Amino acid sequence: MIQNHPILIKPEALAGKLDLYREVFLILDYDGTLVPIAPRPELARPDEGLLADLKQLCGLPCYKVAILSGRVLEELKELLPVPGLYLSSVHGVLIEDPAGNLTALASADIEPVINRLYTIAVECIGDKKGYIIENKLIDLTIHFRLADPGAGDVLKSFIEKSKEVCEEFGLEFLEGKKVLEIRPKGLHKGKFIDWVRGKAPLAYITFIGDDTTDEDAFACLEEGLGVLVSKDSRPSKASLRLNSPGEVQEFLRLLITKKRDY
DSSP: OOOBEEEEHHHHHHHHTTTTTTTEEEEOOOOOTTTOOOOSSSGGOHHHHHHHHHHHHSSSSEEEEEEOOSSSOOOOOOOOOTTEEEEEEEGTTEOTTTOOOOOEESTEEEEEEHHHHHHHHHHHHTOOSSOEEESSOOEEEEEOOTTTTTTTHEEEEEHHHHHHHHHTTTTEEEEETTTEEEEEETTTTTHHHHHHHHHTTEEEEEEEOOSSSGGGHHHHHHEEEEEHHHOOOOOOOOSSSEHHHHHHHHHHHHHTTOOOOO
16 A cells, blocks of 8 residues: 555544444554553553543444554553453454453464563663563563663664564564564554454444554555544555544544434
8 A cells, every 4th residue: 555645634524524434443543542652651541531432432333442552451451441342452463342252363372482582672771771671472562762862772782683583483673653563474453454344344444543553554444544643744554644642532522422323
């Protein structure tokens, strides 16, 4: 799919677009989309208003709502205790539906390799401050938002020392907003889009995301709608753009006010 600069749209106009469809499967990224990016992952929490909006939206018969995030499932459940919500964790690897049924889209056979990479990361970072390493068993994430400006040297060292392991086991590096992820090739958010298409073939699928990892999902939408969250215009496989998480929440509230009976 060709990347273009998504067209900036007002929340009200976006809500009006979705109001044309009888059944909508709305998929939302978490960090940088539903809530602003925070210096540390644990600080990015939803307010009561957002939780109330999601609860109301999940209660509307014309909408199914999912969160598609790089976070692990336990975190998403703690952050978003909303009945009726689909939760897709570690970029779609593990899915929990509203009834509590679990679906795994990838094997956990890679866990020993991720543990090995975690050890390499710890050695490369040493006593340097500002780094957070997350071992998600099938994905390794290094946050460096709070690190010194020389973070690039540490990451370069890590990439060099882990490159051979990644090549041997089919892993890839992906850099996002002050974060470096190592994941199996072919394992990305687009897999969840495919899963949703199989579960709700008649639904109009809409995905809203803000980061590099969301581009795979935008690319898989086909007949659906991709919305980038960014204050600046930039190339993306999404077709539309909202400015901020604040506009995303405004859009959600507008969907609720446009309740429909079919």
